[in-house]
Amino acid sequence: MISFKPLSKTALLSSELSLSYAELNRRIGDKKKWLDDRSWKNCRVAIDLPDSYTLLEWTAANWQQRNHVLLLDQRMKEDEKQARLRLFSPDLIISAESRNPKPVVSFFQAEVPFFLSAGDGEDSNRVAYDSKNTGEEQLLPNRWEALTLFSSGSTGTPKSITRTYQSLLDEWDGYAREEGSPSENSLVLCLVPLSHALGLMSAAMHTLLQGGTVAFPDFINGEEIVSSIERYEASHVYGVAFHYKLMEARMEEFFSQSGHVRSGKPLYLISSGGPLPADLAGRYRERIGLPIGQQYGMSEIGYISVDFTDSHPPSLGKISRHIRYEWSEEQLQLAIRLDNSPYTGKQDNWIPDPDGDGTSGILYTQDLVHIDEHGFLTVTGRSNDQISIGGLKVTLQEIEAALREHPLIREAAAVHYEHPVLERVIEAFIVWNEPTATEPLDDISHWLRNVLSDYKIPKKLHAIEQLPLSAAGKLLRGELLKELSHGTHR
Numbered sequence: 289m290i291s292f293k294p295l296s297k298t299a300l301l302s303s304e305l306s307l308s309y310a311e312l313n314r315r316i317g318d319k320k321k322w323l324d325d326r327s328w329k330n331c332r333v334a335i336d337l338p339d340s341y342t343l344l345e346w347t348a349a350n351w352q353q354r355n356h357v358l359l360l361d362q363r364m365k366e367d368e369k370q371a372r373l374r375l376f377s378p379d380l381i382i383s384a385e386s387r388n389p390k391p392v393v394s395f396f397q398a399e400v401p402f403f404l405s406a407g408d409g410e411d412s413n414r415v416a417y418d419s420k421n422t423g424e425e426q427l428l429p430n431r432w433e434a435l436t437l438f439s440s441g442s443t444g445t446p447k448s449i450t451r452t453y454q455s456l457l458d459e460w461d462g463y464a465r466e467e468g469s470p471s472e473n474s475l476v477l478c479l480v481p482l483s484h485a486l487g488l489m490s491a492a493m494h495t496l497l498q499g500g501t502v503a504f505p506d507f508i509n510g511e512e513i514v515s516s517i518e519r520y521e522a523s524h525v526y527g528v529a530f531h532y533k534l535m536e537a538r539m540e541e542f543f544s545q546s547g548h549v550r551s552g553k554p555l556y557l558i559s560s561g562g563p564l565p566a567d568l569a570g571r572y573r574e575r576i577g578l579p580i581g582q583q584y585g586m587s588e589i590g591y592i593s594v595d596f597t598d599s600h601p602p603s604l605g606k607i608s609r610h611i612r613y614e615w616s617e618e619q620l621q622l623a624i625r626l627d628n629s630p631y632t633g634k635q636d637n638w639i640p641d642p643d644g645d646g647t648s649g650i651l652y653t654q655d656l657v658h659i660d661e662h663g664f665l666t667v668t669g670r671s672n673d674q675i676s677i678g679g680l681k682v683t684l685q686e687i688e689a690a691l692r693e694h695p696l697i698r699e700a701a702a703v704h705y706e707h708p709v710l711e712r713v714i715e716a717f718i719v720w721n722e723p724t725a726t727e728p729l730d731d732i733s734h735w736l737r738n739v740l741s742d743y744k745i746p747k748k749l750h751a752i753e754q755l756p757l758s759a760a761g762k763l764l765r766g767e768l769l770k771e772l773s774h775g776t777h778r
Contacts, residue, residue, distance in 0.1 A: 290351045292316075293499045300341050301475075301503040301520060305398035307341060309499070315341075319349035330432070334358040334378035334407060336369065339482045339504070342400040344492060346382050351434055351453065358436040359483040372438055375448055375632065378407035395479075396504035430454035436632075437485060437587045448632035449587045456489070459590035462610035463494050468556055468581070468596030470524050472499035477516055479508065479527040485587050486560045491526040510538040518542075523554065524596075528561040528761025532568060532580055543576045556596045558583055561761035563667075565692075566602065573598070584667065588630040588651060592622075593665050603664035620656045621671050625649075675704050675712055677743045687716060687746065690739045696720055696727055701755050702746060703768050716746040717768055719754055726751070 292299065295309040307315075323329065333355045337343040339362070350357050358376045360369050373381070385401040434453035438446040463469050470476050476495045480487040495502050505516040513535045517525060525531075557572070560583040569580050579598035584605070585591035595605030607613055612625040628647050629638045640649040656669040673684040684702040691700035699719040707713040720726050729749040736745055756767035 289354075290348055290493075290497070292348075292496050295499055297499070298501045299496060300344070300398075301501055302396055302398050303506050305341070307398075312341075312345070312496075315345045316348045316352070319345055320352045323349060323353050323355070328355065328380055329353045330355070331379040332356045332358070332376060332407070334360060334373055334376060334381045336360040336362075336381060336383040337400050337402060338362045338384060338397055339395065339487075340397045340400045342397075342402060343482055344496075346402075347488070354432050354453075356433045356436065356450075359488065361438075361481060361483040363481075372446075372448075373407070376436055381405050381407050395506060395508045430457060437483075439587055447635060449630050450632055451588075451590075451630060452628065455589065458610045459489060460494055460497055462608040463490060463591060463594075464498065465609065466594055466596070466605075469594070470495040470498055470500045474498070474500040474523045475520055476500060476502050476524045476526060477513075477520060477522040478502055478504055479513065479525065479531045480561070484561075485585065485590055486526060486583065489590050490558075490560075490583065491524075495524075508534070510535040514538040514542055517555070521553065524556045524558060526558050526560075529559055529564050529568065530757065530761050532557065532559060532564075532572065536568070536571065536576075539572075539576050539578075556581055558594070558596060560585065561758075562763060569598065569601065584665065586653060589624060589626070592624075592653075595664075600662075600664045603660070603666045605665065606663040607659075607665055614650065615657065615659055620658070620668070622653045622655050622657045622665075624651045624653060626651055675714070677712055677714070680741075680743050682714065682744050684714070687714065687740065687744055690736060691716060691718055691732075693739065694732060694735060696722075696725055697732075699755050701763055701765065701768060703765050703772070705769060705772065714744075714746045715748045715750065715772060717750045717752050717755065719752060723753075 292309055292313055294313060297309060298306050299309040299312045300307040330353075333346075333350050335343060335346055335350075335357060337346070343359075347357055347359070358372070358378060360372065364372075382402055382404050385403055430453045432453055433450050434456055436448060436450045438448055474495060476491050478487055478491040480491060482488050482492055492502050503516065503520045503522065505512045508531070513525075513527075513531065516522065555578060557578055557580045559580050564580060564582055573579050581594065581596040581598050582604045583591055583594040585593075589611070591608065592611060593605040593607050595603060614623040614625065615621075626649065629635075629640070629649060630651065631638055637652040637654055638649055639652065640646060652671075654671045655667050656671055656674070658666045658668055660666075669683045669685045675682055675684075684704065687702040688700045691697055691702075697718050698721045700716060702714055702716040704712055704714045718732070729751065732749055733745060756764040758764055
């Protein structure tokens with residue numbers, strides 16, 4: 289069961305409070321005892337807390353009780369949370385006493401006052417897993433369901449994803465073997481939500497299991513992030529492309545003034561959650577002297593590959609040794625073999641083994657990838673972003689990349705939908721570099737015809753202030769399609 293080393297050194301760090309491993313273990317032990325005294329074991333627990341030490345403590349305590357944990361993203365609206373709670377059917381809900389314990393601009397809170405309430409799990413029709421009744425505890429001690437997350441919904445309805453405790457152990461074991469991963473001497477600055485796989489599994493829990501220190505900034509702005517890197521002497525920063533854009537100017541300013549970011553100590557910048565723009569990575573490497581490493585993964589299985597030093601751009605490193613995968617030049621979609629479906633319900637990208645026991649199968653990631661002769665993986669697109677226009681294949685990423693080449697355009701996203709007359713139609717959204725420096729959209733379309741074939745040109749372009757992103761930095765194409773269907777941009 290999850291446990292942290294009884295060290296005297298700092299485990300968790302913020303401007304509010306520093307916690308040693310001894311204190312962290314005591315707090316987790318107190319929460320475990322509370323659960324144990326009330327027989328909350330082998331049950332379902334929903335944790336509805338902001339990013340905090342409190343969230344990490346309750347998560348660890350529940351795993352020590354073999355409880356199945358659902359983490360609710362605080363950026364969700366209340367009706368979205370309730371929909372997920374209905375699907376999960378928790379026995380116990382751990383919630384913040386106040387919906388906004390601190391001003392919304394605050395990123396992290398060390399301690400959060402909480403209350404506990406009974407869920408509707410005992411009234412549901414599901415049968416709670418009890419190893420004492422099944423005998424599976426002796427055979428498969430770590431096969432119990434430990435964690436449920438919901439996908440970002442970047443391509444539509446969010447999926448309910450459940451992972452066993454064994455899958456978490458396998459991920460942590462693989463991550464510890466990666467060159468450059470946080471170790472006992474590391475200090476990790478976490479900029480990503482703890483309710484997401486990257487923040488919870490890679491930045492926080494892995495580092496704590498290794499005996500390192502996890503630190504959090506007070507606010508998410510360029511000045512605070514760079515100040516935290518320097519103040520805490522961070523060895524690793526976990527963020528998404530948005531964070532590195534936000535801190536770029538301050539990092540460049542600091543680098544130009546001091547000639548270094550941190551004297552004599554390596555600093556690993558890790559980006560995940562979505563594509564890292566090549567021009568952004570290039571500026572960091574050339575102007576600041578720091579590469580941005582990239583991590584690739586999905587909520588269903590955690591991390592798949594990571595390259596902490598961006599050693600083979602644009603690859604995302606080599607696939608972890610704990611992952612059983614299938615890929616070929618003829619079948620570009622990465623497929624991963626699992627012992628159990630990660631989904632609560634049926635999903636088209638999960639194919640059970642026809643000759644198996646009904647539980648094992650293949651997870652199709654829907655990512656089109658290339659793996660070179662040395663094993664380095666590069667994501668080239670999404671299978672569901674490849675469409676046919678008049679029998680000719682088009683990828684949305686190709687259109688987006690072309691639009692971003694225009695000197696006035698900072699970001700671009702393409703979507704497609706069925707049309708009653710035209711069949712499949714592509715439209716695209718753009719974000720200007722400067723709101724005051726624009727160009728007629730028809731002129732952009734005309735410019736695009738010099739770059740792309742006619743059948744790849746979007747039927748219509750829309751200029752918006754910003755692209756909709758999930759908390760983990762993923763593009764939410766579904767939200768753009770909603771805007772089209774609601775007539776916002778017609």
